[in-house]
Each structure stands twice: as C-alpha cells, then as structure tokens.
Amino acid sequence: MNPVVVVHGGGASSISCDRKERVRQGIVRAATVGHNILREGGSAVDAVEGAVTALEDDPEFNAGCGSVLNMNGEVEMDASIMNGKDLSAGAVSAVRCIANPIKLARLVMEKTPHCFLTDQGAAKFAAAMGIPEVPGERLVTEKNKKRLEKEKLEKGAQKSDCQKNLGTVGAVALDCKGNVAYATSTGGIVNKMAGRVGDTPCIGSGGYADNNIGAISTTGHGESILRVNLARLTLFHIEQGKTLEEAADLSLGYMKSRLKGLGGLILINKTGDWVARWTSASMPWAAAKDGKLHSGIDLDDTTVTDLP
Known part of the structure; x- marks a missing residue:
C-alpha cells in the first residue's frame, strides 16, 4: 500500500494575504512531517500525531500554542485520535497547560481503559505520564488577546458563531500496512464560555477511522458538526456506495442546509x-502521496510540487 497523509488547518471566513503564505508553509510542513514518518515505516497513528503536533506548534493555527481564548482570556484545548485497525480512540477536552493535546489524547488511547478524559482528570493523567506543564501565559499570544477584545466588542449576541471561528487542525493517514488513522486538535471558539467543548474531541463528530472504510477529520462550527455527527455521517455515505466527493458534499451540504x-x-x-x-x-489543506505534495487554501487554488 502506498502511504498517504492529508492535513487541514481549519476552515476560515477569510485569510489575509500576508497570512496566506505563512499558513501555506505551515500546512505543507505538517504534511511533510507526516509523510516522512510513513516513509520511514511509521504507522498511520504515528503520522497523524506527528502532523498535528507540527500544527499545534505553529502559532498560525488555532491549536496548541495558537489557540484562541475563552471569555476569561484563557486557553482551553480539545483533541482526539483514532486507530482504524482496532477502533481504539483517545480524546481530551478543556486541557489548559500542555503544549500538545494530541499527544495526551494518544496516551489516553494507549495507556488507559478509557476513551475520553477532561479538565482536571486529564491534567492529573498528563502529570502522571510525565508530560511537562506549560505556564498558561506561554500559550496566550498577543494576536489572540486582540482577537478576543475585538470579538467582545463586535459580538453583543452569538449570531456570528456559524460563520466564524472555524479553526481546527487535523490529519488523516494510510500506512503501508493498510491501516488508517485520524487526529484532530483545536483551541475552540473565540470568546467561548469556560468549559465549552465542541466537536473536536468527540469520536464520530470531530473525526473517525475504520480500516474497513477510511478516515476523516472535520473542521467548522462545532455545535453544528456535533448535531449531525459529521465524521460518521460522511463515512456512512461511503458505506452506501457514494464516491468520496459525493459523501463529503452530501454531509457538508446537509449540515449547511439544515443548520x-x-x-x-x-x-x-x-x-x-x-x-x-x-x-x-x-x-x-495539504496531501502527500506518490512523491507529490498537493496543497491549497481557497477553491480552485491547488499547488503540486515534488516531495523533498
């Protein structure tokens, strides 16, 4: 099986011209990291964790050190990961003081009998696993402080949630043994209530992986994605014989028309x-397969280059 990795850097209502190149570089870097792991014999789980870690470490993206702030000016992060070989999964939510929530989600999957840990329980587990605690202020960027101030000024009501704040990062991969996996991570929605959890850590909404079907990672308005169970809905359409394009467009179209x-x-x-x-x-987004690296940001904006 030829290994493949695909990554996304979250949806957006708009990306300024000066930011586009930094975003493109970040997404290409993450896809390259994931593909190099696969090329060296790593598993699909290794590849999606590696790609998402690269995005969490990049302040251009709403995950890890680029996470947006809740209404109290704090970072609360969510992440999940799943192995399509045996349907094992791990997720964390409301994580505050670690650099890479996706690594903690994988430890939940592999080192506990559970699928999902949250808040203080997740923090205690991280400490027990030797994951270093990062001071909260190190995750709070000046850019995101300004975004929060702007959002509070603009927002008297929750009216814009469906159209904005679509930031999430994710990856899907197929390794040489035919195993698939997904990983998704986010800082959530700007100015969210403390304790708000969206779709990202919820298996079947923020992503899903099954060797018998495939793997998916989603991004967008979390409350809408939760209500339609977007990831599993899309894979259901594939099980019913739809093409990948048809399955994606059917589920995204349903979420848009219904909600x-x-x-x-x-x-x-x-x-x-x-x-x-x-x-x-x-x-x-970016995808690495058969020696080629495909990437894009807007519709009809695809660049293809040779993998390094």
Missing part, C-alpha cells in the same frame, strides 16, 4: 484515495 453550519473535512478511503472539501470561504 446553516459551515465546515470542511479531509477524507481518505481504505485504498488511499482522498479529498479535501469545505463550505467555508477557505480551508488550508
């Missing part, structure tokens, strides 16, 4: 075919 929720997804099937689809204005 006015915008979003996007990356999707790979068990034979290594893949798509990146979205209903938001843009969605940074």
Whole structure:
C-alpha cells in the first residue's frame, strides 16, 4: 500500500494575504512531517500525531500554542485520535497547560481503559505520564488577546458563531500496512464560555477511522458538526456506495442546509484515495502521496510540487 497523509488547518471566513503564505508553509510542513514518518515505516497513528503536533506548534493555527481564548482570556484545548485497525480512540477536552493535546489524547488511547478524559482528570493523567506543564501565559499570544477584545466588542449576541471561528487542525493517514488513522486538535471558539467543548474531541463528530472504510477529520462550527455527527455521517455515505466527493458534499451540504453550519473535512478511503472539501470561504489543506505534495487554501487554488 502506498502511504498517504492529508492535513487541514481549519476552515476560515477569510485569510489575509500576508497570512496566506505563512499558513501555506505551515500546512505543507505538517504534511511533510507526516509523510516522512510513513516513509520511514511509521504507522498511520504515528503520522497523524506527528502532523498535528507540527500544527499545534505553529502559532498560525488555532491549536496548541495558537489557540484562541475563552471569555476569561484563557486557553482551553480539545483533541482526539483514532486507530482504524482496532477502533481504539483517545480524546481530551478543556486541557489548559500542555503544549500538545494530541499527544495526551494518544496516551489516553494507549495507556488507559478509557476513551475520553477532561479538565482536571486529564491534567492529573498528563502529570502522571510525565508530560511537562506549560505556564498558561506561554500559550496566550498577543494576536489572540486582540482577537478576543475585538470579538467582545463586535459580538453583543452569538449570531456570528456559524460563520466564524472555524479553526481546527487535523490529519488523516494510510500506512503501508493498510491501516488508517485520524487526529484532530483545536483551541475552540473565540470568546467561548469556560468549559465549552465542541466537536473536536468527540469520536464520530470531530473525526473517525475504520480500516474497513477510511478516515476523516472535520473542521467548522462545532455545535453544528456535533448535531449531525459529521465524521460518521460522511463515512456512512461511503458505506452506501457514494464516491468520496459525493459523501463529503452530501454531509457538508446537509449540515449547511439544515443548520446553516459551515465546515470542511479531509477524507481518505481504505485504498488511499482522498479529498479535501469545505463550505467555508477557505480551508488550508495539504496531501502527500506518490512523491507529490498537493496543497491549497481557497477553491480552485491547488499547488503540486515534488516531495523533498
């Protein structure tokens, strides 16, 4: 099986011209990290964790050190990961003081009998696993302080939630043994209530992986994604014989028409075919397969280069 990795950097209502190049570089870097892991014989789980870690470490993206702030000016992060070989999964939510929530989610999957840990329980588990605590202020960027101030000024009501704040990062992969996996991570929504949890850590909404079907990672308005169970809904359409494009467009279209929720997804099937689809204005994405690196941000904006 030829290994494949696809990554996304979250949907967006708009990305300024000066930021686009930094975002493109970050998404390409993450896809390259994931593909190098696969090329060296690593598993699909290794690849998606590595790719998402690279995005969590990049302040251009709403995850890890780039996470947006809740209404109290604090970072609360969510993440999940799943192995399509045996349907094992791990997730964390409301994580505050660690650099890479996706690594903690994987430890939940592999080192506990549970699928999901939250808040203080997740923090105690992280400490027990030797994950260093990062001072909260190190995760709070000046850019995100300004975003929070702007949001509080603009927002008297929750009216714009479905159209904005679509930031999440994620990856899907197929390794040489035919195993698939997904990983998704986010800082959530700007100015969210403390303790708010969206779709990202919820298996079946923020992502899903099953060797018999494929793997998917989603992004967009979390409350809408939760209500339609976007990840599993998309894979259901594949099980019913739809193409990847049809499955993605059907599920995203349903979420938009039923709930006015915008979003996007990356999707790979068990034979290594893949798509990146979205209903938001843009969605940074990159895919590495067969020596080629594909990437884009806006519709009809695809660049293809040779993998290094």
